[in-house]
Amino acid sequence: MSDRIPNDVRTSRMRGALMDSARNLFLEQGFAKTSTPQIVKAAGVTRGALYHHFADKTALFLGVLEREAENVALRIDGAIRPETTPLDALRDGAGAYIAAMSVPGRTRLMLIEAPAVLGAEPAARIDEDHARAALREGLEAARKAGQIGDVPLDALTAVLSAAFDGAALAVADGVPKKDATTAILAVIDGLRS
Amino acid sequence: MSDRIPNDVRTSRMRGALMDSARNLFLEQGFAKTSTPQIVKAAGVTRGALYHHFADKTALFLGVLEREAENVALRIDGAIRPETTPLDALRDGAGAYIAAMSVPGRTRLMLIEAPAVLGAEPAARIDEDHARAALREGLEAARKAGQIGDVPLDALTAVLSAAFDGAALAVADGVPKKDATTAILAVIDGLRS
DNA sequence: GGGTAAAACATGCAGACTGTATGTATCTAG
């Protein structure tokens, strides 16, 4: 045949297709209720392909999750104007985070299922590499600028990150986005010293 | 045999034994990695008994979870002295919550797996009936007393509840309990108007 | 207190899923 496809592009296409199908199904049904036969059927391939490219079902989930986290982090970075004060940057970032999380099913995927499927610490590590890193740097900058008091940074990052997640989940549960944003901003502003 | 046992006590004993075994295994291994054969083996009965008393595996999990949430709520209520101001009561409650959550595996069970297994809203409803109710009332009282500003209560409750959870999870992940408490108290104190 | 209905439990079975082992086609490199 004349349609020779190099192995590397073949691989990346297959991995992409599997992750696309998996992402859609995970967003709709969640991880547990999505079976590998369903995923490969939606992608038009067989389970052999899946298990050739991913060690197991959770490895596929991990891949999906990392792409998702990157997209969220991108939207946050895009929302932060460089000339603002650290605390105002946090405020902007909070709004962008809530907005980015309003993609249907995304809160369940990233905030509910990821820790359950991968374990709390591995899931936190993914967040650590993306949105949470921005949060921690923001807090550090705010403290160096004297905008917030002397609170242990690791703990404060964890607590605030969870507060952001709570706001996003509340929105997904029907709380008006405006109210959730008001609440998060009240918490951030409260840190001001 | 002379050891006739009335059905109601038989039922409550069996349900209790199953929930005890399940709780231990869930705390150790998590929900997904705990099989019903394991649970009934630890309880010294068969799967028939389990499926006679519980509709399915998640119903058993629900029972375990409700008992756990009650115990946590009890410890919080016990820590709040009635004569304190609303905001100080919140501070005491926060400490008690973090302490109550330090039972090994409890954060994973209640904060990680419960939303994943039961869904975010049903899990929140359980919390709503226990610890979260106290939080909301505390916030309402603090606002009526003029201690905190005018922030939408539902949203603020959700955000703060998540912040508490984040503190408890951070402790389970190795953050010093003292640091986590400091961070949570900083957030609570920040609400003071 | 005997006997029937109902509840409590045990056993056996069907369907589905995950992960792996093995087979075949396609690509790569010398």
Place this chain on the structure above:
DNA sequence: CTAGATACATACAGTCTGCATGTTTTACCC
């Protein structure tokens, strides 16, 4: 062009969940 590696398909073993069907124990009524 050919040997070997890589990509994928097919087939299989083991395990799990939920249900259906048995057996035993308790409840109730005459």
